[in-house]
Amino acid sequence: MQNFNYNIPTKIFFGKGQIEQLGSNLKDISKNVLLVYGGGSIKKNGLYDKVVSQLESAGIEWKELSGVEPNPKIESVREGIKICRENGIGAVLAVGGGSTIDCAKIIASGTCYDGDPWEQVVDSNKITKALPVVSVLTLSATGSEMDGFAVISDMEKNEKWGTGNDVTKPVFSILDPEYTYTVSARQTAAGTADIMSHTFENYFNQEKGAYLQARFCEGILKTCIKYAPVAVKTPDNYEARANLMWASSMAINGVCSYGENTAWAVHPMEHELSAFYDITHGVGLAILTPYWMEYVLNEDTVWKFVEYGKNVWNIQDGSDMEIAKKAIDRTKEFFASIGLPSTLSEININNEHFDIMAQKAADCGLKFGFIPLDKNDVKKIFEMAL
């Protein structure tokens, strides 16, 4: 097990009716906040009114930034910073999914930064101070509610980068699984692919000594496999929504990665798909993951796939290589079973930009991954996924 410094300070209010905690806890942080949200679904489902009622009854004043995009753009960040500065805002409250929370984080750090916030997106070391961030989660996927990361895009440059630091970890987040009842089957499936992909990125590493963390990863994967089909078919199944929501936080808050040298592989590749085609992140991950697995499976890595096959899919029979291949097949079948595409062609992506996308992904540290990958490797994986 590698050395690590564990720091997960975010408080979580989890469960039905926990929105009641918002006002009383937020007013201790600031009485003047920026409320950030997305396309307005929170107005349709009544959450916006609940939030406003909490703010009003706690005597909190607020300004709003709405319309944050699914892959949040740097322009929205800049707009939020402007509002914060002009109004002496003391905290940023995100109500939405990972994109909204990500946007809120860089608004919070960018407000405390002299340069343009894109500088903080491409270099997380430039994030040293931030307004306190608070979130109310409406989508189980990115885990942004309990970590410091944010992914921001500049579509003019076709660039999408992950950034973040300890100071952008939310002070507290409210996780009421009922708020995800209205999430569509496709978004539920894509969110699950995101949770599973975070877990795979942590799980597939060469550190054999982080045994406990590997078992935790398997617990998250089994949870997704059990409950995603339930939530896709029965959107208001509380148990399924609750387990997926808690899995989303635990997959990426550090519990599964502390003690390992993890270097993500599929996320950087997918970020290029989203940056060039603005597709749903989880859809891209579901497509790429099985092909990445096939590509990196070899005699040296098979041990990890055997662990995965036995402990997650309960595949007990066969040679190591047979178990590994079956586990990859089961992964692909699972994503298809919850309605996700299996190839890039299905979402109208062709090989036009593969060269530049592969180069950009390779530049994101893929040589440090489970199996080091270069531009040619990435391009081959894209081609396998066509």
Added chain:
Amino acid sequence: MQNFNYNIPTKIFFGKGQIEQLGSNLKDISKNVLLVYGGGSIKKNGLYDKVVSQLESAGIEWKELSGVEPNPKIESVREGIKICRENGIGAVLAVGGGSTIDCAKIIASGTCYDGDPWEQVVDSNKITKALPVVSVLTLSATGSEMDGFAVISDMEKNEKWGTGNDVTKPVFSILDPEYTYTVSARQTAAGTADIMSHTFENYFNQEKGAYLQARFCEGILKTCIKYAPVAVKTPDNYEARANLMWASSMAINGVCSYGENTAWAVHPMEHELSAFYDITHGVGLAILTPYWMEYVLNEDTVWKFVEYGKNVWNIQDGSDMEIAKKAIDRTKEFFASIGLPSTLSEININNEHFDIMAQKAADCGLKFGFIPLDKNDVKKIFEMAL
């Protein structure tokens, strides 16, 4: 899944050489601390010198309370409080195992309390404020390094109570697995029984919807089963010590219990053994656990034992009741295999005090457990364990 408020603020510096973090992080909390430790083993193994060197180089002044007992006594707490008050101490630094850290926590809370600290031991609601607590861990067992709990004894009254609150959670803890190399085989085994018992207390509950948490529990149990025999045989195996140490923290910090209505059963019973006979806590737990399992196994509870048998012990064949019984047998055999006793007679405990011990244990809320237990039930379990 039940509603929960997640709050695990303790930072962890985990791994080799992390003692280097002590001075620089502690001096930001206070420059005048009480150093609490036990019987002096830290002087033999050199840890005391390292701690002193850290304090000196950071310009931190300190007073000492040494000789804290394995089942820490209220008298030590009172002595520590006196030193804190007389010297204007600003933080309590525990260097040792769970007993030392537990003692430090109630010194920290008692210093901020007007009455006698025993009042805080019997009523955790009286703990509302505490000096900051910091720990350097030397034994993988109680998990006290990452939670708010403390168990304190008054041997004059034959009483041992658990208490604690959010304010007694350590601000940070240093976990260097190498400091546990000198822990004896018996203490290593007893510590593992403690970790496993915490996990069992969380795992065996009626909440079927906290699926993810149950899988995390299984991960901890598998970790203990894999690594305790290694650490017992090869005390300086880093991987084994590291996994046991991290398991000890994760077993009881809340990750395994949030979202469930857990009410502990075996711990309250064991506390009576320790209170009357001053035995090692983990030894008592190892003896009682399998008999408690046998006692509560029935047609209504068998589902949970089947989960346990299949997922932890990989017992796939047989009827549900057969799998359950096999799992209990495996548990008993495991504790014996790492050198722990299987009966109370082996540690010279007879039935003399069973009546009063059973009454006291039953008074600790055993009627809210996995299976509600009353005084007669507890007495029968003690008798089975004779």
